[in-house]
Amino acid sequence: MAILGMNRRNALIARLNPREAIKGVNQKFETKQRLAAAGVPVPPTLALIGDEAKSAAFDYASLPDAFAIKPNRGRRGEGVILVDGRVKGGWRKLSGEVLTEKALRAHVTRILAGELSLEGGNSDAALIEPLIRAHPDFARMVPFGLPDIRIICLGDVPLMAMTRLPTQESGGRANLHQGAVGAAIDFRSGTIFRAVLGQDEVFEHPSTNVALIGAGLPFWRETVAAARRCSGALGLGYVGVDLVIDATRGVQVLECNAYPGLEIQNVNGAGLGSRIALVERLQRERARAARRAGTEAAHSRTAGMRPVKDPRAALRDAGRRIADRVTGAFLLPVSLAA
Numbered sequence: 001m002a003i004l005g006m007n008r009r010n011a012l013i014a015r016l017n018p019r020e021a022i023k024g025v026n027q028k029f030e031t032k033q034r035l036a037a038a039g040v041p042v043p044p045t046l047a048l049i050g051d052e053a054k055s056a057a058f059d060y061a062s063l064p065d066a067f068a069i070k071p072n073r074g075r076r077g078e079g080v081i082l083v084d085g086r087v088k089g090g091w092r093k094l095s096g097e098v099l100t101e102k103a104l105r106a107h108v109t110r111i112l113a114g115e116l117s118l119e120g121g122n123s124d125a126a127l128i129e130p131l132i133r134a135h136p137d138f139a140r141m142v143p144f145g146l147p148d149i150r151i152i153c154l155g156d157v158p159l160m161a162m163t164r165l166p167t168q169e170s171g172g173r174a175n176l177h178q179g180a181v182g183a184a185i186d187f188r189s190g191t192i193f194r195a196v197l198g199q200d201e202v203f204e205h206p207s208t209n210v211a212l213i214g215a216g217l218p219f220w221r222e223t224v225a226a227a228r229r230c231s232g233a234l235g236l237g238y239v240g241v242d243l244v245i246d247a248t249r250g251v252q253v254l255e256c257n258a259y260p261g262l263e264i265q266n267v268n269g270a271g272l273g274s275r276i277a278l279v280e281r282l283q284r285e286r287a288r289a290a291r292r293a294g295t296e297a298a299h300s301r302t303a304g305m306r307p308v309k310d311p312r313a314a315l316r317d318a319g320r321r322i323a324d325r326v327t328g329a330f331l332l333p334v335s336l337a338a
């Protein structure tokens with residue numbers, strides 16, 4: 001099933017993801033702007049605080065009851081604070097602790113100093129967003145926390161998908177290494193067909209006992225459609241798109257990863273290597289078809305005749321043929337995992 005290993009993944013990324021695009025995707029606010037411009041739904045921004053003067057002038061008390069604050073160039077959840085209610089003198093964190101306005105200002109100062117950001121650096125900006133709440137279809141599966149969805153795309157072709165479901169043990173975090181469940185999603189039906197906790201296959205969520213196999217994801221078509229647009233919007237040929245389904249706003253792309261991890265293969269019980277090879281072969285075929293169509297059109301023109309074949313139509317046909325084949329490969333129930 002051609003598992004994609006670290007070396008081949010890195011070679012693929014070196015070939016398909018330009019350095020500038022990789023840098024760009026590490027900036028959450030700028031990434032959101034690019035995605036939004038391409039019609040991809042992203043969480044709204046309540047504030048972007050770029051320096052101490054802005055922080056001093058910012059009216060923190062005007063923030064809503066529930067929000068998330070994070071470093072613009074953060075990673076792995078570092079420096080993310082989530083609050084879900086107001087208490088005297090501040091807010092209540094999801095963890096139950098109190099966040100005073102003074103502590104919030106101090107946190108922003110740490111973010112601005114770059115202490116919580118990727119690549120060290122000595123400055124960053126603080127990004128504040130409304131708190132995303134899990135859609136009920138997801139919320140019913142997990143004890144608490146925000147499940148997410150990871151879709152790996154090669155260009156605009158979705159290759160593999162999983163959802164990460166927080167557990168009691170993961171402390172609500174949707175992180176496989178922290179003990180969240182990884183569940184593979186069938187592209188055509190948007191249902192879970194396999195679930196993994198660590199190295200073990202599971203059939204129910206360990207904290208809630210909710211049956212996972214066959215469980216349907218809400219807004220699946222919209223989820224896939226949003227993921228497919230990210231590559232083009234960000235200039236990344238290979239991208240891991242992280243999405244969440246907000247209870248009120250629906251599908252939102254939370255972040256995009258230029259170096260997506262390889263565990264998704266373990267979750268799916270399938271390899272990315274063969275899918276990548278197939279899609280790249282189909283893309284080469286499409287390019288050849290386009291060249292042929294162009295040559296035919298040129299020939300008929302030089303012969304003083306109307307083109308027998310419209311090159312654009314030929315391209316469209318080729319694209320459709322390829323889409324059918326990719327669909328056949330990846331969108332069938334249980335796809336290649338069986």
Ligand SMILES: Nc1ncnc2c1ncn2[C@@H]1O[C@H](COP(=O)(O)OP(=O)(O)O)[C@@H](O)[C@H]1O
Nearest residue numbers: 068074075076077078080129130131132146255
């Ligand atoms: N607006 C938000 N509402 C609720 N939870 C959020 C929000 N933004 C981030 N989170 C939580 O914090 C985690 C880390 O945030 P993310 O934007 O993915 O940054 P990082 O680069 O640190 O992974 C997310 O996986 C999610 O669980």
Ligand SMILES: [Mg+2]
Nearest residue numbers: 076077242255
């Ligand atoms: Mg993240």
